[in-house]
Amino acid sequence: MLTFTSRRLAFAIPTLLFISFVIFMLLELAPGDPMSQLPLTVPPDVRDRMREALGLGEPTHIRFGKWLWQFFVVEPLHMIDAAFGTGFAAEQQRVISWQTRSPVMDIVLQRLPQTLWVVGLSYVVGVLIALPIGIYSAYRQYSLFDQLGTFISMVGFSVPTFFTGILLIVIFSVKLGWFPSIYDTTLVVNSWDSFVQQLRQMVMPVSVLALYNAAQISRFMRASMLDNLHQDYVRTARAKGLTERTVVLVHVLRNSMIPVVTVIALGVPQVFGGAIITEQVFKVNGLGQLLITSIQANDLPMVQTLTFIFALLIVVFNVIADVLYGLLDPRIRYD
Structure with missing residues (x-):
């Protein structure tokens, strides 16, 4: 390994x-x-x-x-x-943004927390929702739960995120007034009230992106589980007297996670790329919005750095996915 x-x-x-x-x-x-x-x-x-x-x-x-x-x-x-607090790079010239005349990486690090708070959390929530839904939908194929999950997944995957975001703003911000429609990037969480305010302004953008991510991953999880539920090793495990819980959650799930790991790992760089449309709808100053404004301003150093960071993350998480294959499936050997 x-x-x-x-x-x-x-x-x-x-x-x-x-x-x-x-x-x-x-x-x-x-x-x-x-x-x-x-x-x-x-x-x-x-x-x-x-x-x-x-x-x-x-x-x-x-x-x-x-x-x-x-x-x-x-x-x-x-x-x-x-x-x-060292001085290794005191005399070295940094990559400077043409638009702001500031170091590019300083601007990226300033925007990174907003992306992690909103887009990163939505991806984690989407994965945590998608996996159990996909597993149970495959195990109870054609049941009411499976049909309902398929319908919601198709809606979540088909409806654009900007439409879902605007719909939530109209219902929960304009009509009901429960959540703010604009994300306040200047909010500092230093008390319980500010923490609650931070959660309130994160609910809608996180929900929009989590629904979109969960819709994709749950379909992959369901299809992979269905492929493995009818394999010979599953019938052998049942014939040996193993409980249904052990068969499904240990043997079938472990092999089914192999293609899903690829989808999840390659989706992580999208977190840092930001959900550009959703960030525009809710005014989240993340990396996605930074990339759009840099392209519009012809800020080549910023665009080069951001696109290369996204490419770097894709390569790194490809390697991580390949390593996880060997951990999930004992039949895969790298010797």
């Missing part, structure tokens, strides 16, 4: 380098200019000096190399300095 994990991590390095090069070149060749938003009264020589200050006057391969060095070396050193 350790050898396999080491090989996968070693293979991930050239993969990430290739992904970073593709992202950099796609954004490099994309139309748009960060100087286009400047007033027309700005003289051309001032524009040229501003382009040089942003590093736009250097060759493409030089800027790509500097960006890699800043992302993989300078930014981790700055995080170490902030955590332990």
